[in-house]
Amino acid sequence: MEYLAPRASFMASTNDIECCRKVIMGIPMDTTTSFRPGTRLAPYRVREVSEGIEEYSIYQDRSLEELEFADAGDIILPFGNVTGSLQRINQIASILLNQDKQLYSIGGEHLVSLPLIQAYHSRYPDLVVIQMDAHADLREGYLGDALSHASVMRHVVEELGDKRLFQLGIRSGTRDELLFAREKTHLYLDRFLDALEDVKKNVASRPVYLTLDIDVLDPAFAPGTGTPEAGGVSSRDLLFALRDLAALQIVGFDLVEISPPYEQGDNTSILGAKILREALLAF
Numbered sequence: 577m578e579y580l581a582p583r584a585s586f587m588a589s590t591n592d593i594e595c596c597r598k599v600i601m602g603i604p605m606d607t608t609t610s611f612r613p614g615t616r617l618a619p620y621r622v623r624e625v626s627e628g629i630e631e632y633s634i635y636q637d638r639s640l641e642e643l644e645f646a647d648a649g650d651i652i653l654p655f656g657n658v659t660g661s662l663q664r665i666n667q668i669a670s671i672l673l674n675q676d677k678q679l680y681s682i683g684g685e686h687l688v689s690l691p692l693i694q695a696y697h698s699r700y701p702d703l704v705v706i707q708m709d710a711h712a713d714l715r716e717g718y719l720g721d722a723l724s725h726a727s728v729m730r731h732v733v734e735e736l737g738d739k740r741l742f743q744l745g746i747r748s749g750t751r752d753e754l755l756f757a758r759e760k761t762h763l764y765l766d767r768f769l770d771a772l773e774d775v776k777k778n779v780a781s782r783p784v785y786l787t788l789d790i791d792v793l794d795p796a797f798a799p800g801t802g803t804p805e806a807g808g809v810s811s812r813d814l815l816f817a818l819r820d821l822a823a824l825q826i827v828g829f830d831l832v833e834i835s836p837p838y839e840q841g842d843n844t845s846i847l848g849a850k851i852l853r854e855a856l857l858a859f
Contacts, residue, residue, distance in 0.1 A: 577671060579664055582649040583619065586852065587626040588640035589647040598643065598856060599677045602650035603665055603684040606835075607658050608724045612802040614837035618845065619650050619682040621836040626849035628842075635819060638857045645680075645856055648672075658687075658723050666691035673699050680855060682848070683832030685802070686713060686725040689787045693732055696828050700783040704740045705732055706775065706821065708814070709789040710805035712749035712763075714756050725833075733760050742775050744768055744817075745792040748805050768792075768809045772820050785828040786821065786859075788814075788851065790844060800844030802835045811847055818854050826859035 582591060586600050593599055602619025609615060631640040651668050653661040669692050672679060681692055686709075697703045707713070707729060714733070718726035733741055741761040745768045749757070757763040762778060764771035791801045794808035834848050 579652045580649050581652050584623040585647040586623045588631045593646045593648050596644045596646040598645035600647045600680045602682045603688040604650050605653050605661050605684045605688050609685050609802050614835035615685050617836045618834040621845045622848040625842050625845045633857050636857050662691045666695050669695035679828050681830040686789055686832045687728045689830050690728050690731050696785050702782050704782050706742045706786045708744050708792040710748050710791040712746050712753040714753040747807050783827045784824045788831050789833045798844045800835050800839035801833050822858035829855050
């Protein structure tokens with residue numbers, strides 16, 4: 577736990593981890609980002625701009641003021657050391673999970689999801705993962721590296737086994753990735769809201785880890801991301817999906833790939849804060 581450092585706190589949170597089951601954690605890593613870097617700045621910025629939105633959700637008729645949740649700060653990472661960073665993320669996540677915490681993590685690039693999911697899988701052997709994303713992230717490797725934000729979900733499949741990854745909103749990938757997905761995952765290619773009922777039916781009562789790459793949204797709604805992909809879903813549809821999936825047993829959540837340097841008026845970070853608010857209230 578010596579590798580957790582306080583940062584600007586998310587609105588309505590406490591810094592007393594011991595008293596709360598729900599814990600926010602920042603993971604400022606963008607070592608394998610392949611196009612536009614900057615996601616390591618997102619955990620701090622999403623917290624900062626959270627002051628600009630309400631604690632109360634009109635969608636859920638609930639307020640963050642009614643919750644007990646803590647902001648643990650950011651994990652201190654050895655920048656440039658991918659393996660060391662992933663090991664540290666897994667270490668901190670495992671400690672918190674052993675204390676019966678429910679983690680709400682802010683990335684960082686999408687590779688940070690891998691050690692989180694591995695820690696959750698150790699605690700929940702029948703874990704399934706729901707991925708909201710524009711990209712399949714199922715490459716065997718990218719730019720010579722097996723560990724990459726472009727291959728993170730390939731490693732998740734290897735960790736969990738076949739047909740335990742549900743992929744929503746995917747609209748970009750190689751032919752090999754899609755062939756792999758059709759054999760090994762539940763791929764809802766270029767589908768989102770209309771796939772939710774089938775996802776819920778297949779997941780049933782199993783514990784779920786939800787990983788949300790902000791680029792599942794169309795760049796019109798979330799321009800501040802490293803690899804924008806046209807043809808995405810709307811922010812309204814995404815917020816609806818979060819509430820709809822609350823019927824499942826969501827045990828962990830992360831929000832990744834917000835890149836503040838490519839923002840326009842903090843729109844993507846503000847949306848990220850709203851997404852995190854809705855997740856805290858829903859799950």
